[in-house]
Amino acid sequence: QQQVKQSPQSLIVQKGGISIINCAYENTAFDYFPWYQQFPGKGPALLIAIRPDVSEKKEGRFTISFNKSAKQFSLHIMDSQPGDSATYFCAAPGASGSRLTFGEGTQLTVNP
Amino acid sequence: NAGVTQTPKFRILKIGQSMTLQCAQDMNHNYMYWYRQDPGMGLKLIYYSVGAGITDKGEVPNGYNVSRSTTEDFPLRLELAAPSQTSVYFCASSYSNRNQPQHFGDGTRLSIL
Numbered sequence: 595q596q597q598v599k600q601s602p603q604s605l606i607v608q609k610g611g612i613s614i615i616n617c618a619y620e621n622t623a624f625d626y627f628p629w630y631q632q633f634p635g636k637g638p639a640l641l642i643a644i645r646p647d648v649s650e651k652k653e654g655r656f657t658i659s660f661n662k663s664a665k666q667f668s669l670h671i672m673d674s675q676p677g678d679s680a681t682y683f684c685a686a687p688g689a690s691g692s693r694l695t696f697g698e699g700t701q702l703t704v705n706p
Numbered sequence: 707n708a709g710v711t712q713t714p715k716f717r718i719l720k721i722g723q724s725m726t727l728q729c730a731q732d733m734n735h736n737y738m739y740w741y742r743q744d745p746g747m748g749l750k751l752i753y754y755s756v757g758a759g760i761t762d763k764g765e766v767p768n769g770y771n772v773s774r775s776t777t778e779d780f781p782l783r784l785e786l787a788a789p790s791q792t793s794v795y796f797c798a799s800s801y802s803n804r805n806q807p808q809h810f811g812d813g814t815r816l817s818i819l
Contacts, residue, residue: 695751698747698749
């Protein structure tokens, strides 16, 4: 069974700063590593995802960095804004590529 | 577009009562999932379905049952509610289980007293 460890549990950043959230997975996995963003009272929504054949993917202020040998991937939020305040979840597929296992979440607060 | 619709949004149950959480999607997705979310614990998979008539257990299936008679609907049944089942329940769907995002509903907040 896939295990996903996410850190930190909570993060406070000043407006304009860089937010960094890390995830590590255990089992050999492939295909698809997504990050989800969740606002209070809402369900998680896909933010950005990466396939392991690339080491980095950037969409606007959000970047995923992927280190296959270390079995780690991270989310970087550049120029963090108060509107980015939310809970972020990473996820990794199981060894057979089937269903995702989610990290425990990081609560990000961006102070104005 | 409705996406994934969950009902009810909130519910309070007494210990031992039963109820069904409803989930419907209008995206013609084959895969559907039920998760529970507890504070600081992330999302734990309860059950999932790869298509109508096919369901399978996730990480935490005890105390729950599901059925999938149509592509659109995937209800979750609690037979004998216990305080440990107090949680926020999310339904999700995806086109396939590989390289495809899961689309989540807004959740059902369930308290068992």
